[in-house]
Amino acid sequence: QPSRSLTDYRPYWAECFGIAPFLPTSREEMDALGWDSCDVIIVTGDAYVDHPSFGMAVIGRVLEAHGFRVGIIPQPGWQDKTDFKRLGKPNLYFGIAAGNMDSLINHYTADRKVRRDDAYTPDNVAGKRPDRAVIVYSQRCREAFGGVPIVIGSIEASLRRIAHFDYWSDKVRRSILFDAKADMLLYGNAERAIVDLTHRLAAGEKIDAINDIRGTAFSLKMGPPGFRAVDESRLPEDRQERVRLMDGGQDSYIELPAYEQVLADKELYAHASRILHRETNPHNARPLAQRHGDRLLWLNPPPIPLTSEELDWVFEQPYQRVPHPLYGEARIPAYEMIQHSINIMRGCFGGCTFCSITEHEGRIIQSRSEASIIREIEAVRDKSPGFTGVISDLGGPTANMWRLGCKDRETESKCRRLSCVYPGICSNLNTDQMPLVSLYRKASETNGVKKVLIASGLRYDLAVQTPEYVKELVSEHVGGYLKIAPEHTETGPLSKMMKPGIGTYDRFKKLFDQYSKAAGKEQYLIPYFIAGHPGTTDKDMLNLACWLKANGFRADQVQNFYPSPMATATAMYYSTRNPLKRVGRSAEQVSVVRKGRQRRLHKAFLRYHDPENWPLLR
Ligand code: SF4
CATH class of the missing domain: 3.40.50.2300 (Response regulator)
Known part of the structure; x- marks a missing residue:
């Protein structure tokens, strides 16, 4: 369509x-x-x-x-x-x-x-x-x-x-x-x-x-006439594109292992997860189908991303920007958190396996225009109760992917990679964040705006590609503390998360400290880590605790891995297989921490300094 x-x-x-x-x-x-x-x-x-x-x-x-x-x-x-x-x-x-x-x-x-x-x-x-x-x-x-x-x-x-x-x-x-x-x-x-x-x-x-509407799923008795089912488990992955070409690209669909099969067989579950994630590029994804008993679940390919004009149109509808009056004086924390912030884009090409943003919003970044963002800042200034001149965030799923993407449309339309930045930054990716620097400056110069803060999660491996961006961010848009998420220090879990190595964090920290000092500001980086992610061993957590101690970090809050529906890491958690690689009977096994003492132990490593955790850690 x-x-x-x-x-x-x-x-x-x-x-x-x-x-x-x-x-x-x-x-x-x-x-x-x-x-x-x-x-x-x-x-x-x-x-x-x-x-x-x-x-x-x-x-x-x-x-x-x-x-x-x-x-x-x-x-x-x-x-x-x-x-x-x-x-x-x-x-x-x-x-x-x-x-x-x-x-x-x-x-x-x-x-x-x-x-x-x-x-x-x-x-x-x-x-x-x-x-x-x-x-x-x-x-x-x-x-x-x-x-x-x-x-x-x-x-x-x-x-x-x-x-x-x-x-x-x-x-x-x-x-x-x-x-x-x-x-x-x-x-x-x-x-x-x-x-x-x-x-x-x-x-x-x-x-x-x-x-025939993209982004929809419904139930059928059988595959539609004219479509041919392709069982991907029987094909080497390097032949998938050829199958698509043989079929003219439009009349084949992929039949995932049935519900009853993935229920009974963890390898097939991991295999189904891998296929789903490889079919998320709207420009090359094929329809998917999965049998449930005598019905066929049919998924049309994902929606085509909105253009900037369309996204501007969506964001510029006549929203009142406040809760409905039926709530009176009641406070709604989620609203209070975002009432003075601006969403500038959708999508994420990071592909972190524990996160489902890519499965929901897609890997292609959809960016609003600068003019529309500035108009929304003016609307916040004029309509939003309690606005004191501080925009609390200009961001989205990530802080710094606005206007970034594949340099070549045709290459992008054929690509099936799950991430544009893992295992390294793709040479086809435009990483220039100078337009974002310009946006921050224009937003800061808007009448009635005293300060623009950046609170969305920063992709620091991208940030270091444009040192001028880090300088602008650190000098003007950080409120004393900047939270970032290396998630781990060890290669084993990082490779299952699809996150960059801790060396990238060190490079970012160096720039952060340098520009904070140059701006005459005492500012701190607060790194976040996940305990119990699939692929994490006790030794990995011990090494992470040693790194935290060596770097003088004492975390107040810690996150345990949360297996959310459909995330790749959740497929690892459930199946103990690694769907980042082709899944077969001899596929790599992933170590998983499920519950009980070991889950508590992994969490305790993150708060190694808490005496309550010492008996467990000893
Ligand atoms: S070719 Fe590289 S930059 Fe382009 S979509 Fe694929 S991974 Fe991303």
């Missing part, structure tokens, strides 16, 4: 109702807008904050810009269907989202302990959404209005789109599409898919007949 511009649609007739001050959350608000019904109702596990950092606001405002009437049911009571009926029956579909986080990560720590707070809820209160929110909400919507199509999305659906290991139940679960009994699953950033889907449903197409 060719990429169609996000704005290249004739607006739906309901455009005549105009722009809602807030998308309605009650019948009274709908009445005030003159609506008799909603075209789309979004049910979400987060509080409704009308801000471009919150998924329900982005999707709601984008659909509104296309003329659709969108209602929001935020954090409904899920014990019965009452809350799900409060906006009436939607004309087109229910859109279901767990919120900005997977509901289980929201509820439980890496040690599976229940969290006592929820930053996406008014007053930080826990317990306002169910476990597995997408499944529960879908069921209640069906009970409220049977026959209305159910479209699921958000991180929770996106990262559970194929059969996946679920850390909390300690088993492999089916694709969430089947457990939610949804009609369609949207994965990744869903603007293109949802705009196309909504217009087509509004034009009278049946959801069962819509099967």
Whole structure:
């Protein structure tokens, strides 16, 4: 399917109702807008904050810009269907989202302990959404209005789109599409898919007949006519492209090992994970299919990244930039954290295996234009309550990938590497961060702005490629401490994380200290490390503790590895195989720390200085 511009649609007739001050959350608000019904109702596990950092606001405002009437049911009571009926029956579909986080990560720590707070809820209160929110909400919507199509999305659906290991139940679960009994699953950033889907449903197409939208998954009885299944496990990987060419590139799909097979066989699980990750480049990915019993889960290739113009358009919808008035004076910590920050890009080409950003947003960086970013800074200055002149972050998934990417479009369109910066920085990668330096300076010169801080995670191996960038960052945009994440010091775990060696950290630290001194500032680097990542031995942790001691670091907080759905490191954790290489019966075994004494021991090494840990460490 060719990429169609996000704005290249004739607006739906309901455009005549105009722009809602807030998308309605009650019948009274709908009445005030003159609506008799909603075209789309979004049910979400987060509080409704009308801000471009919150998924329900982005999707709601984008659909509104296309003329659709969108209602929001935020954090409904899920014990019965009452809350799900409060906006009436939607004309087109229910859109279901767990919120900005997977509901289980929201509820439980890496040690599976229940969290006592929820930053996406008014007053930080826990317990306002169910476990597995997408499944529960879908069921209640069906009970409220049977026959209305159910479209699921958000991180929770996106990262559970194929059969996946679920850390909390300690088993492999089916694709969430089947457990939610949804009609369609949207994965990744869903603007293109949802705009196309909504217009087509509004034009009278049946959801069962819509099967050609990128970034969607749905259930079929068998592969579509004209497509030929390719069993990748029977092909040497260097022949994959040839198979694609033989098939004309368009009419083959990859059949992943079935749910029942990956449930029974860990090697096949790791193999399926490897294939999925190699099919994430939207310019060469093929459709994937995975049998679940007598149904075939079908995944169309990922969405084509948004252009700068399209991304600007998404970010410049008429967001109020505050929580919905229904929350009164209640404080929403996730909102307070981002209310004075600006998201400048999407995507990440780092490929760290414990992180799922690439699986969700893709490896190709989508950057906003400088003019749009400056306009948003002005909007924060003019509209955001409590703004004191400090922009708390100009960033995104990473601080310093804005406008970076492959130098050659054609090379990029053929590439299947999982990272552009591991095992070393690819020679095809443009690493020039001078445009970002210019952006920081322009942002700092905006009227009413006193300071621009950078708080997003810094890719320091990239940063050292442009020393002028490090100088600008360190001299002007660090608030005394800069957190960075080498994650480990030892080659074994670093190679399983796809992170650079600690030597790169040393190079960055040298520049950091040099420029801090030149600026007359006393500033500190705070390195972060992960305990218990697959591939980590007791000796690796001992060596890390020795490095921490030698460098005078005493960590207050430590992170234990958290096996999130669909991450490559989670596949290692579950299968003890390494899907970064071709998986076979003789494939490399990965050491894994699961629970009990060894998991506590690895964590204790990070806080070697705490007397409470000494008995364990001795
Ligand atoms: S060729 Fe290199 S820079 Fe280009 S997409 Fe592939 S890994 Fe990234």
